[in-house]
Amino acid sequence: MxxxxxxxxxxxxxxxxxxxxxxxxxxxxxxxxxxxxxWEPAMWERMGEYGWLGVPFPEEQGGVGGRFVDLxxxxxxxxxxxxxxxIIPSVVLAGGLISRLGSAAQVxxxxxxxxxxxxxxxxAYAERxxxxxxxxxxxxxxxxxxxxxxxGQKVWVLNGHAADQIVVVARTSGSQRDRAGLxxxxxxxxxxxxxxTPIGGMDGQRTALLELDxxxxxxxxxxxxxxEALAHLEWAIxxxxxxxxxxxxxxxxxxxxxxxxxxxxRQQFGVxxxxxxxxxxxxxxxxxxxxxxxxxxxxxAIQADSDDAEERQAEISAAKLQLSHGGWFVQExxxxxxxxxxxxxxxxxxxxxxxxxVLQGLFGDADHHVDRFQRLGRFSAxx
Amino acid sequence: xxxxxxxxQQNFREEVRKWIPRAMPADMRRKAEAGASFHQDExxxxxxxxxxxxxxxxxxxxxxxxxxxxxARRFIFQEEIVRANAPELSPFGLxxxxxxxxxxxxxxxxxxxxxxxxxxxxVWCQGYSEPNAGSDLASLQLRAVKxxxxxxxxxxxxxxxxxxxxxxxxxxxxxxxxxxxxxGISFLLADIKNTPGITVxxxxxxxxTDAFSETWFKDARVPQKNxxxxxxxxxAMAKALLGHERTLIGGIAESGKWVQRVKxxxxxxxxxxxxxxxxxxxxxRIAKLEMRYRAVAMANLRTLxxxxxxxxxxxxxxxxxxxxxxxxxxxxxLAMDAMGHDAIGWYDAPESALPEHERWVASQFNYLRAATIxxxxxxxxxxxxxxxxxxxPGA
Numbered sequence: 001m002x003x004x005x006x007x008x009x010x011x012x013x014x015x016x017x018x019x020x021x022x023x024x025x026x027x028x029x030x031x032x033x034x035x036x037x038x039w040e041p042a043m044w045e046r047m048g049e050y051g052w053l054g055v056p057f058p059e060e061q062g063g064v065g066g067r068f069v070d071l072x073x074x075x076x077x078x079x080x081x082x083x084x085x086x087i088i089p090s091v092v093l094a095g096g097l098i099s100r101l102g103s104a105a106q107v108x109x110x111x112x113x114x115x116x117x118x119x120x121x122x123x124a125y126a127e128r129x130x131x132x133x134x135x136x137x138x139x140x141x142x143x144x145x146x147x148x149x150x151x152g153q154k155v156w157v158l159n160g161h162a163a164d165q166i167v168v169v170a171r172t173s174g175s176q177r178d179r180a181g182l183x184x185x186x187x188x189x190x191x192x193x194x195x196x197t198p199i200g201g202m203d204g205q206r207t208a209l210l211e212l213d214x215x216x217x218x219x220x221x222x223x224x225x226x227x228e229a230l231a232h233l234e235w236a237i238x239x240x241x242x243x244x245x246x247x248x249x250x251x252x253x254x255x256x257x258x259x260x261x262x263x264x265x266r267q268q269f270g271v272x273x274x275x276x277x278x279x280x281x282x283x284x285x286x287x288x289x290x291x292x293x294x295x296x297x298x299x300x301a302i303q304a305d306s307d308d309a310e311e312r313q314a315e316i317s318a319a320k321l322q323l324s325h326g327g328w329f330v331q332e333x334x335x336x337x338x339x340x341x342x343x344x345x346x347x348x349x350x351x352x353x354x355x356x357x358v359l360q361g362l363f364g365d366a367d368h369h370v371d372r373f374q375r376l377g378r379f380s381a382x383x
Numbered sequence: 384x385x386x387x388x389x390x391x392q393q394n395f396r397e398e399v400r401k402w403i404p405r406a407m408p409a410d411m412r413r414k415a416e417a418g419a420s421f422h423q424d425e426x427x428x429x430x431x432x433x434x435x436x437x438x439x440x441x442x443x444x445x446x447x448x449x450x451x452x453x454x455a456r457r458f459i460f461q462e463e464i465v466r467a468n469a470p471e472l473s474p475f476g477l478x479x480x481x482x483x484x485x486x487x488x489x490x491x492x493x494x495x496x497x498x499x500x501x502x503x504x505x506v507w508c509q510g511y512s513e514p515n516a517g518s519d520l521a522s523l524q525l526r527a528v529k530x531x532x533x534x535x536x537x538x539x540x541x542x543x544x545x546x547x548x549x550x551x552x553x554x555x556x557x558x559x560x561x562x563x564x565x566x567g568i569s570f571l572l573a574d575i576k577n578t579p580g581i582t583v584x585x586x587x588x589x590x591x592t593d594a595f596s597e598t599w600f601k602d603a604r605v606p607q608k609n610x611x612x613x614x615x616x617x618x619a620m621a622k623a624l625l626g627h628e629r630t631l632i633g634g635i636a637e638s639g640k641w642v643q644r645v646k647x648x649x650x651x652x653x654x655x656x657x658x659x660x661x662x663x664x665x666x667x668r669i670a671k672l673e674m675r676y677r678a679v680a681m682a683n684l685r686t687l688x689x690x691x692x693x694x695x696x697x698x699x700x701x702x703x704x705x706x707x708x709x710x711x712x713x714x715x716x717l718a719m720d721a722m723g724h725d726a727i728g729w730y731d732a733p734e735s736a737l738p739e740h741e742r743w744v745a746s747q748f749n750y751l752r753a754a755t756i757x758x759x760x761x762x763x764x765x766x767x768x769x770x771x772x773x774x775x776p777g778a
Binding site: 003 | 660673677678681688706766769775
């Protein structure tokens with residue numbers, strides 16, 4: 001048992017940290033949040049050249065053959081700079097599913113160019129009525145000659161506005177809440193009948209609202225077996241949650257470091273405000289929650305690769321709860337300790353605050369994960 | 384980074400898991416299975432069983448009678464001990480004065496004291512706090528004045544937990560009054576049973592047990608050879624010990640046990656035609672507690688693993704003290720909620736009114752208010768974090 005980074009991991013973390021420091025700090029994010037796309041294809045290609053986009057994929061698919069925890073370490077560093085390139089939707093969600101379920105031809109066509117940073121991907125799963133339930137799906141895929149016709153609406157599709165291909169969850173059989181009967185389809189962004197409306201998020205990142213009006217896809221656009229998608233989708237969304245914890249960790253750490261620096265610098269009553277015990281104790285409590293976030297984040301990232309679905313779900317839910325409650329404690333107090341300027345757009349702290357709140361809600365909020373945890377078989381089993 | 388257990392470590396877990404119930408006398412096993420609390424004599428009985436097996440001091444070096452296990456084995460062992468609800472050993476010898484002697488004691492002191500800590504022949508207690516030296520421990524007043532080969536001690540210690548069962552007490556005493564208050568403190572070992580002038584008076588806690596005592600010293604003579612480390616050099620050693628104590632008294636492993644206890648109570652608490660464990664709202668409360676426990680246990684493991692690599696538990700252990708004790712208390716609060724009307728009951732209620740596995744819950748719920756106070760109050764721990772980790776000004 002060893003929690004230390006390996007030498008390779010340390011080199012990776014250092015190089016991503018340098019990248020954020022030199023090329024992708026909050027100034028860059030501020031410019032990009034004003035742009036239509038919200039992120040830069042040139043930077044995406046650079047990430048491809050660095051090999052970051054291929055970390056969790058096996059070498060035979062053109063990936064690096066790393067573990068999920070390596071990707072989490074990258075995301076943690078990127079979170080410190082609010083780097084907006086779409087790693088979570090493209091690499092973790094859609095890329096993960098294509099790698100897991102795709103035929104050799106599908107991998108070659110959809111995954112390989114993404115790993116090189118030439119294309120990006122998205123996963124469309126959420127619907128207006130679905131909340132966090134992954135099998136609450138109305139979007140239908142009806143068989144037509146040579147393939148399927150997809151009809152329905154998908155909301156808040158991360159990177160849906162810019163993706164070259166979108167993996168769409170649709171029902172091939174069963175009724176609205178059935179666990180069986182879900183299938184995955186790779187839909188080209190330019191497909192006829194697909195309309196996407198870009199929607200900006202409060203965090204300055206972009207999503208899309210998708211309307212599928214009889215979008216026809218060929219048989220070979222289906223990922224994995226017909227009607228068998230749910231377990232894989234749950235796996236992918238779990239990894240999304242672990243990734244959100246990792247990126248969130250960087251944001252929390254950055255917010256906390258900035259707050260402590262401010263406590264030492266800001267003077268009131270003729271002394272630094274950090275000399276007041278009321279604020280010292282608050283900072284100490286924030287530090288405790290930060291450390292718990294890091295502990296659960298690491299464990300979740302390791303469990304993201306686990307074959308034991310219950311253990312994976314237990315640890316990822318615990319991490320997501322900690323991000324949502326412990327992380328929230330850090331972010332709300334960071335703003336409070338900055339005082340009025342913490343609520344100005346000019347100050348960076350609000351940017352981290354907003355990104356964190358988005359990450360906390362993505363892939364299941366605290367209530368959802370607590371409820372899922374109590375439904376696990378091992379919760380009820382005698383020890 | 385690798386958190387998995389090797390097949391060899393998993394075999395070790397199996398071995399421990401099988402051994403514990405076989406090693407327990409029948410009475411003890413029954414109580415352990417019922418999740419009951421244990422008396423001092425049962426705790427010492429279990430101490431001797433572990434000693435004979437060679438498993439009494441997993442955290443001591445092998446040369447002085449420890450097991451020589453790595454952090455993974457120690458973690459597994461601790462998990463299994465807690466899982467089995469075995470009696471909790473007294474920490475004062477094995478985890479406090481023992482490690483301090485190993486680090487700072489001379490050869491003679493080690494030979495004299497360590498074997499009997501291991502065997503359980505000598506039970507220890509801690510003499511740190513005084514009526515006017517609590518959070519401000521360094522202002523302690525117990526005087527130790529040199530006279531011939533001895534120190535003569537006068538003053539009072541308080542919160543000397545289980546002093547009435549102890550054979551020896553380690554005390555912080557004032558041997559110097561010059562300079563800073565931290566500089567005139569020495570670390571002394573006193574025979575609490577046989578030294579004329581030492582009196583112990585237990586008193587009841589709100590938990591209804593006599594966990595606390597006061598200890599008076601009136602012209603009590605302690606040989607100078609029972610001083611550990613240099614004269615007036617006790618504070619630094621005591622501080623090193625406190626860092627170690629903090630990782631221990633978070634009660635993190637115990638909190639894990641309480642999660643299971645709450646589930647058991649919920650399962651055995653009838654509500655209408657079902658049980659409380661069928662209630663999704665209550666299950667979510669338990670789930671939240673268990674998820675928090677996982678987070679805290681993981682943070683603890685990270686600290687243990689770092690210690691294994693030779694990094695002393697520093698100010699980071701203050702985090703574990705804070706979040707651990709808060710969790711510990713929360714667990715007892717949830718257990719009380721789970722009991723419903725049974726939470727009215729006290730441990731002397733008959734079995735017909737209060738089942739065995741609920742018997743000590745109210746007592747522990749009350750006593751464990753102390754958890755956020757003892758071992759350096761949680762507010763003191765926050766001061767330590769602010770000063771030593773965050774380096775905030777004037778802290």
